[in-house]
Amino acid sequence: MKRILAGLALTTAAALVTAAPAHAAPADPVKALKKQFVAGKGVRIVETARLAVDGKKSSTSKSSGTFLFGKSGVVASDLKNQAPKAAAQVAPPRVITIGGHSYVQGGAFSQDLPEGKKWVRYPGVAAGATYSQMIDVFQPGVLKVLVAKAKSVKGGTYKGALTQDQLAAASHGQKLGGKLGKIEIEYALSVNSKGLVRELRSNWTMDFGVLGKYRSSTSTQYIGWGSKVTIKAPAEDLWIDAKDLGEDSEVPDQLAESSIGAITG
Known part of the structure; x- marks a missing residue:
């Protein structure tokens, strides 16, 4: 009888295992991202950043905009920023980045420009960057590190932490060093069922x-x-290079690339 009962138990267990619904493996965020790199396609972002000093709320800034992809990543962006007056020189109201340049308009960047000029052009700012979010998830190497360093994965959200040096190495292949390089960035990366990023939350303290x-x-x-996106640089007769404004100009001579850059620069 014991053998019969044991046999029934094994048969029942096997049936339950066979009947259990199969759970598909989570989609790879890096592979999902690379599939989005199609010329003429892109994605929109909405961003909110809060800064506290000594435990007290200092400021809140908001950004929104569009990113345009090419075959290997972001090739252009068009962003609008709503930042406190204290950040006016590092968070311009409007920034179009394309062709290795950023065209900036509004606030401190529109003071005393030559007649007919509406924009100031700056070189070398990354098209995938926003003012406040230090982590650029449009870089496959960076996204790969976020997934790999996650200490927990639950409900499509990867939570973990990495230093500025680790982020810089994944992004640019080099470290910052010093005190800045040791800053730890905590993150929560949420993806949808296709592995595409829905939201990225990050914070750091220094x-x-x-x-x-x-x-x-x-x-x-x-x-x-995957939305259709079109981004163009302003007409040439509407912009002037920052280097051509002269020493007496009050327009900032460079752009900060991150919230840390805004504080230390």
Whole structure:
């Protein structure tokens, strides 16, 4: 009888295993991203960043815009920023980045420009960057590191932490070094069923001495993957190079590429 019962138990167990629904493996975010790199296609973002100094709320800034893809990644972006007056020189109201240049308009960037000029052009700013979000998920190498370093994966959300040096190595192949390089960035990367990024939340803390202890928290949402996108540079007669403005110009001579750059630059 014991043998019969044991046999029934094994048969029942096998039947339950066979009947159990199969769970598909999570989609690879890196592969999902690369599939989006199609000329003329892109994605929109909505971003909110909050900064606290010594535990007290200091400022909130918001950004929105569009990114245009090519065959190997982001080739252009068009972003609008709503930042506090204190950040006016590092968070321009409008930035179009294309062809290795950024065209900036509004606020401190539109003061006393030559007649007929509406934009100031700056060289060498990354098209995939936003003002506040330090992590560029449009870079496959960076996205790969975020997935690999996640300490937990639940409900399509990867949570983990990495240093500025680790982020710089994944992004540019080199480290920052010093105090900045040791800053730890905590992140929560949420993806949909196709592996495409829905939201990225990140935060970092650093003690700047007499300036206070800063804590930055940024949430970026990614909307409409695969949408048709068109981004063009302003007409040539409407912009002037920053280097041609002269020493007496009050327009910033360079752009900050991140929230840390805004504080330290």
